[in-house]
Amino acid sequence: MLSKSQARLFFVGGTIFFSVIFIALTVDTVRQMPALSNEDRMTEAVVRGKHLWDKSNCMGCHTILGEGGYYAPELTRVVERRGKEWIAIFLKDPAAMFPGERKMVKYPFDDAQRADLIEFLAWIGEIDTQGFPPDPDLALPVAAVAVRTDLAPPPPVFGTLCVACHAVGGKGGAVGPALDGVARRKTPEELDRWLADPAAVKPGTAMPKLPLDESTRAALVAWLSTLQ
Amino acid sequence: MKFQSQRIAYLFFATSLLLLPLQLVFGFIMGIAHMGWDGLHEWIPFNAARSTHLNLLVLWLLSGFMGAAYFIIPEEADRELWSPPLAIVQWASLVVVAVTALIGFQFGWWEGRKFLEIPRPLDYLVVANILLFLLNLVVTAWNAKRFTATGSVLLLGLTSAALLYLPGMITFENQVFDSYFRWWVVHLWVEGVWELIMGAMLAYLLIKLTGLDREVIEKWLYVIVGFTFLSGILGTGHHYYYIGTPGYWLWIGGIFGALEPLAFLGMALYALTMARRAGRDHPNRIALFWTVGCGVMSFVGAGFLGFAHTLPQVNLWTHGTIVTAMHGHMAFWGAYAMIVLGIITYTMPLMTGRKLYGGWVPELAFWTSNIGMIGMTGAFAVAGITQVYLERRMGMDFLQAQKAVQVHFGGVVLAASLLTFGIALFVWNFVQYGLPNVEAVGADEIGGAAETA
Ligand code: HEM
Ligand code: HEM
Numbered sequence: 276m277l278s279k280s281q282a283r284l285f286f287v288g289g290t291i292f293f294s295v296i297f298i299a300l301t302v303d304t305v306r307q308m309p310a311l312s313n314e315d316r317m318t319e320a321v322v323r324g325k326h327l328w329d330k331s332n333c334m335g336c337h338t339i340l341g342e343g344g345y346y347a348p349e350l351t352r353v354v355e356r357r358g359k360e361w362i363a364i365f366l367k368d369p370a371a372m373f374p375g376e377r378k379m380v381k382y383p384f385d386d387a388q389r390a391d392l393i394e395f396l397a398w399i400g401e402i403d404t405q406g407f408p409p410d411p412d413l414a415l416p417v418a419a420v421a422v423r424t425d426l427a428p429p430p431p432v433f434g435t436l437c438v439a440c441h442a443v444g445g446k447g448g449a450v451g452p453a454l455d456g457v458a459r460r461k462t463p464e465e466l467d468r469w470l471a472d473p474a475a476v477k478p479g480t481a482m483p484k485l486p487l488d489e490s491t492r493a494a495l496v497a498w499l500s501t502l503q
Numbered sequence: 504m505k506f507q508s509q510r511i512a513y514l515f516f517a518t519s520l521l522l523l524p525l526q527l528v529f530g531f532i533m534g535i536a537h538m539g540w541d542g543l544h545e546w547i548p549f550n551a552a553r554s555t556h557l558n559l560l561v562l563w564l565l566s567g568f569m570g571a572a573y574f575i576i577p578e579e580a581d582r583e584l585w586s587p588p589l590a591i592v593q594w595a596s597l598v599v600v601a602v603t604a605l606i607g608f609q610f611g612w613w614e615g616r617k618f619l620e621i622p623r624p625l626d627y628l629v630v631a632n633i634l635l636f637l638l639n640l641v642v643t644a645w646n647a648k649r650f651t652a653t654g655s656v657l658l659l660g661l662t663s664a665a666l667l668y669l670p671g672m673i674t675f676e677n678q679v680f681d682s683y684f685r686w687w688v689v690h691l692w693v694e695g696v697w698e699l700i701m702g703a704m705l706a707y708l709l710i711k712l713t714g715l716d717r718e719v720i721e722k723w724l725y726v727i728v729g730f731t732f733l734s735g736i737l738g739t740g741h742h743y744y745y746i747g748t749p750g751y752w753l754w755i756g757g758i759f760g761a762l763e764p765l766a767f768l769g770m771a772l773y774a775l776t777m778a779r780r781a782g783r784d785h786p787n788r789i790a791l792f793w794t795v796g797c798g799v800m801s802f803v804g805a806g807f808l809g810f811a812h813t814l815p816q817v818n819l820w821t822h823g824t825i826v827t828a829m830h831g832h833m834a835f836w837g838a839y840a841m842i843v844l845g846i847i848t849y850t851m852p853l854m855t856g857r858k859l860y861g862g863w864v865p866e867l868a869f870w871t872s873n874i875g876m877i878g879m880t881g882a883f884a885v886a887g888i889t890q891v892y893l894e895r896r897m898g899m900d901f902l903q904a905q906k907a908v909q910v911h912f913g914g915v916v917l918a919a920s921l922l923t924f925g926i927a928l929f930v931w932n933f934v935q936y937g938l939p940n941v942e943a944v945g946a947d948e949i950g951g952a953a954e955t956a
């Protein structure tokens with residue numbers, strides 16, 4: 276039968292043995308992490324962004340690399356999902372982009388600080404995370420239901436600014452209405468006035484005024500008008 | 504109670520039971536925000552509530568561990584504490600650091616790293632505080648004629664916990680390094696050295712409450728904490744799957760993480776077997792409830808629910824979702840909250856000389872708080888699994904998926920109310936005991952009838 280001193284030996288021996296292996300693995304990991312995290316692309320802006328990230332305790336609501344609070348979206352791939360442009364506008368006034376939703380803190384950042392944060396998030400998005408976050412594996416095959424192949428591809432700005440709130444062909448956000456068939460509801464002139472300043476057309480609307488120059492707006496209107 | 508200086512434990516226990524209800528308040532703020540009512544956002548945004556909730560948890564548990572150590576170590580060393588005045592100074596400074604940190608959080612004075620939010624200048628004070636604490640205990644043990652295995656494991660656990668606080672104080676510019684070493688604190692605490700503290704406290708309570716042979720109990724203590732480190736050290740790898748670390752951690756973390764529940768299974772069987780074999784009927788039955796309950800609930804919360812998401816194939820989907828919160832609640836409750844509440848229940852009659860362990864109050868406190876926590880865990884589980892399926896596996900937008908699980912936070916808050924009721928009863932019972940007194944020194948532990956307040 277096991278004696279007390281044998282039991283102690285098991286404890287002390289096991290502890291030392293596994294600690295040594297753990298330290299050795301840590302040494303190797305520390306050697307590999309700079310490459311896996313693209314430390315060469317960790318610019319000063321990224322580091323400043325990381326400090327802002329910590330100081331603002333964004334992790335108290337959001338997860339990043341899967342760590343943090345469960346109250347707000349996982350941000351590891353947010354730049355890929357939303358685009359830098361959208362995030363910059365969003366951070367200025369989070370509530371304007373998601374009216375009536377649960378609230379994010381409205382931070383008094385200046386443009387440079389917002390840019391730093393976005394650089395940080397973009398750098399995070401490039402880390403080799405062994406496939407996290409995974410692509411949805413049970414997503415309904417949207418293509419079969421709704422996506423129309425007869426449509427021209429949308430102007431790039433649609434993918435960075437509009438899909439966060441609007442869906443077309445079953446893909447996109449749900450803050451605003453789906454835009455399928457919008458050309459039947461609105462003429463090109465109406466669309467143009469709407470995009471220039473939604474609140475001027477409909478006071479109190481939840482759609483924010485987005486920074487779109489003349490030519491971008493024209494391209495958007497032209498494309499939206501094909502959504503019969 | 505054998506020694507006068509053991510009474511110092513009371514200060515720490517009282518502090519714990521002041522911080523615990525406050526932790527619950529911040530829990531409610533978050534639970535209700537998840538239900539869709541974030542009316543407090545302007546004053547207490549979610550990140551402030553969360554940091555306060557977590558740090559209150561860690562602080563009241565640490566305060567409970569310290570009280571336990573001040574009670575247990577003199578007895579295991581068979582002498583008075585080296586310096587009671589120093590212990591009081593240490594207690595006061597702990598309170599000052601804790602209050603400063605918690606108020607600072609409300610004004611954004613923090614580090615923004617989950618569980619390690621205490622800002623750097625205060626970290627140094629924490630370290631100084633813990634050094635004072637350890638110094639007192641180590642000198643006490645050093646000057647003793649005998650020192651038991653239970654005492655050694657407890658001291659080893661406390662010392663290693665202090666040492667492991669240090670990796671959390673290194674500044675890294677690279678988020679991946681930051682995350683890697685954050686786990687040295689968080690994981691190696693709860694699935695490593697804190698288990699030593701818990702195991703030693705469990706062994707102490709079992710020796711006292713069952714009257715069984717110390718040799719047998721301490722032998723199994725070594726075996727269990729042996730399993731803790733055998734699995735728990737490399738088990739840290741279950742946090743290194745998806746944060747930018749090499750792929751071999753998927754194997755190492757997967758295998759050793761899956762072995763971790765063995766240590767908790769050990770704790771549960773240990774408590775159950777020893778309680779069944781008990782040589783005597785200790786009148787403080789409710790203390791034995793908490794002790795055995797701790798063994799069982801830690802296995803369910805840490806062992807079983809930890810296993811549920813530790814394999815890399817599962818963790819890929821559940822990583823950073825409400826599933827983790829589900830496990831975190833039951834694990835902290837079963838392993839650490841229950842052992843602290845258990846030691847308080849056991850020591851209060853000894854410190855005050857009053858035997859308020861009879862009657863319905865302590866018993867109802869035990870059952871309602873535990874049933875409340877089980878209910879909360881269930882509600883978190885439903886919310887978490889739904890979130891994983893809707894958001895992660897089917898690709899639903901985050902906010903939409905959150906709306907779908909809002910209703911389950913109603914369940915969380917409802918069950919949390921039952922838990923809060925139980926804690927209120929517990930605190931009430933504690934208050935009824937009154938202050939520790941000198942007459943209780945040397946009094947017989949077993950004899951005399953139980954009183955009800
Ligand atoms: C009134 C009772 C309580 C309520 C309503 C409550 C609610 C919550 C909520 C909503 C969160 C945040 C989840 C998120 O980030 O979205 C949380 C986090 C947490 N709570 Fe509680 N809680 C309560 C009591 C407790 C108790 C008694 C413990 C420990 C024994 C505890 C331990 C934790 C831990 C460890 C976390 C962090 C979880 C993680 O990050 O994975 N809570 N709690
Ligand atoms: C009493 C012991 C334990 C406590 C108090 C505890 C508590 C926690 C907490 C609070 C977290 C969230 C940490 C963070 O994100 O910062 C967590 C995560 C985790 N725990 Fe535990 N745990 C315990 C034991 C275990 C055991 C024995 C296992 C494995 C069998 C386990 C597996 C995990 C895993 C895999 C995660 C990561 C979840 C994710 O990817 O989001 N835990 N634990």
Ligand SMILES: [Fe+2]
Pocket residue numbers: 690694738739741742
């Ligand atoms: Fe862990």
